[in-house]
Amino acid sequence: MLAALAAGALLIAAVGDDPVAVYGLLLGSALSWPDGIGYTLFYATPLVFTGLAVAVAFRAGLFNIGAEGQLYVAAFATAWIGVAGAGLPGWLLAPLAWLTAAAAGAAWGAVPGVLKARFGAHEVITTIMLNFIAVGLAAYLAETRFRQPGDAILETAPIAAGARVARLGQLLPGLPSRIPLNLAFLAALAACALVYLLLWRTRWGYELRATGASPEAAAYGGIAGGRVVVAAMAISGALAGGVAINDVLGYRYRYYHGFSAGYGFTGIAVALLGRNHPAGVLLAALLFGAMERGGLFVGIFSDHVSRDLVLVLQGLMILAVAMQRRRWAPTTPTMPATPATPETPETPETPETPEIIAAQEPSGR
């Protein structure tokens, strides 16, 4: 992690800015009260959802690069319900909108799951293709069916007031309500707890993790791998759909094309950095939320560095973490091969010796 920051500092210096000043700006603008922290939590909210989405898939041995498409579909469907359900009472419309967000994401996520289970299509390729298709479809529908006449921006009509999610600023004294941090943040925290309970406290979660650790062994133990794959991708998609609650119901109150700042892709980084554990995902999302907030200020107030610095740092951090994870693993060349299948990212959840588990705990951050 330090190495990633150091490499970033070199880059900042190379393009002619002062690394200390840029990092100071990054941190200072992310941690000020109330705006810095409020916005950091707001930016972290979608990343918690997408980080969890990627992590659940990872635990099942699947690399879900499709969270971006899943959250696009979810956002569009949620906005559609929010607009079409204007006649419904709020107590019915609000839960319906939340449910739509999760269900639409789950449906889009289940597609690569089915393609994998049924046809053996690699999820890395199918999810990326589904990303392009989702964004294209949403743009098409938003433009041709749901755009308000005369609106120059590619967005739908606003959703009904009953579907809106309250801002935390309206509930908490001391937090100005201009900050768009909303109830979706609490939902994201709840999602962390739920994912933990589901994966580590239920039989079904055990089956999911067993399939991810070793599909052959799991199948031998009587677990239907295909079903697990589809279900894991559906849950993953539902979690990605949580982004729609934050953005459509809690922030813009409409579908706005291009609303996602690559949340689905940043979610990959969040999951990897958080070691595919809900607690780690939450911490990593907060870190990335702070970087998102700080990156904005870096882009505006520094001479040469753009906010893209954040992406560079994220890429370097993932690389550093990926390299670190293996450095502590046994290196005897004759070690019996762990039952990892080709092409599936393996998740270290097999019964292991305590030293290895200890080595995988977060260290050196």
Add this chain to the structure above:
Amino acid sequence: MTGPVLWFFVVSGVRMATPLLLAALGGIYAERSGVINIGLEGLMLAGAFTAAVVTHAVHQPWLGLAAAAAAGMAGALLLAVASIRCGADQVVSGAAINIFFAGLLPLLSGALFSSTGATPPLAQGEQLPRAPVVLAFALVPLTAYVLRRTRFGLRLRAAGENPAAAAAAGIGVARLRYAAVLISGALAALGGAYLSIGQSSQYTRNMTAGRGFIALAALIGGDRRPLPTMLACLFFGLAEAISIQLQGAVRLPGQLVQLLPYVLTLVVAAGFIGRSRPPAALGVPLTDGGGDSR
């Protein structure tokens, strides 16, 4: 369909296939040696950027092309060190490479040209519209020959199929994988360079638009063999050419027609890829002993 129209589609299909083919051939080298290169997309983008910047600076497109290949190799070295030397998960490190370049290139173009969106357009006559096409298609038989008939190719395949046995036979598996990943970086970057200084005359943000992944689909659909992979690339290239021509020509709206290559990739992925057989040790880091097959 009349003759000239057909010819037009063939020519533009070949053009669209070229960047895919270069990247896919690179991917073949990496995958046959046992390394999945998800980072093709980022490496292509790096090549597109470098070629445009260097050509703009020195007014020599060939130097731009060479610089792109060098940049691709530098980027691939990052992937190689992470996944071969440190045994990091290949898919994860490849994804990290993509994120890294998605940020680095706009940052550099912002610092150099005060625009994170594009580099300045090249002057007239500074493009290389044909050479990369010829290069790409000439590399198909060459790659087939190298893989099948040369000592390097034989060892490369051994490294991908059974690294433990290859190592026992005295082959430097790690070194071979380094070479293969570096080749894949150079070729992917050349594919990207064709986008910026061949098809157009500048680098624009995210101009690869998922082509690295389509190349990945093509090489898997082509069973990691050069000739079938070339056919897969031509298929995708033709799909892209047709989708560009269909926009405005038919009643379907442009946004939907643009999706055609992606839908086709999805169908191909579901229809064929399940049946292709990856090298036995693909994705397995060396420290695991390798050789575990499905």
